[in-house]
Amino acid sequence: MRVLVVGCGRVGTGLVAQLTAEGNDVRVIDRSARARHRLPAAFTGSFHEGNGYHRTVLEEAGIEHADALVAATSADTSNIVSARVARDVYRVPTVLARMDDPRHATAYQELGIPTVAGVRWTVHEIHRLLTHRHLAPELAFGHGETLLLRARTPDHLVGRRLAEFDVAGEIRVVEVTRAGRSLVPGEHTRIRGDDLVTFVVAATSLARLRGFLGKDLGT
Known part of the structure; x- marks a missing residue:
C-alpha cells in the first residue's frame, strides 16, 4: 500500500513508524526540512518538503498512484485542504484527516472526509481505518466513531438475507442499490449479484464487517 502522510509531528511520525x-x-x-530528523531510523520511504496541498509537492510524492492520504498536521484548515485536493483532484481511494478543534467537525462532515480527533489514540485509529480501506467510509459522524460506507456484496453471499449483517449497536444495513435503483431492505430482502449495499457501522466494528463480507475483499 502506498500512503502519503502529510505532517511529520507526533501523529505523523507514529503512523509512519507503524506503516x-x-x-x-x-x-x-512536511513544510519543514528539519522534520525529516523525526522519522524513525527504519524509515525507507521518501521525504518531501512543502505544503501538503500544493500539487507540485503532492505529485512529486507520487499521489497519482497513492492508495491513501492521511492529513495529519496540527492545523485543521491545512488538513481539510490537503484531504479535499487528494480526494477531489487526484481521486485517492482513501483519505483520512486529523482534527484537533471540534468546531471544524461540520466542515469535514460536509465534505464526507473521515476524521480522527486527539493525539493519544489518533495513530491507532487512523491505522485501523487504513487497514480496512477497502471499506472506505463515505461519511463519518461525530469524531469518526460511526461511519457510513458502501460495498459490493461478493458472489458467495448471493441468496443470503441482508438482515444477517445487522448486529445491534455495531452494524446496520440501511440501503441497497440494485440495477441502478435504490431500495430500503426489509427483513427478508435477499442479496442479489452486484448489489451495492450501504452500511452504518461503528468504527470499532470494521473488522467484523470485513469478516462478514469475506474472501472477495482485497487486503
Missing part, C-alpha cells in the same frame, strides 16, 4: 514496519510504501510531506 513502515509493516512494509508499506510511505511518502512523507
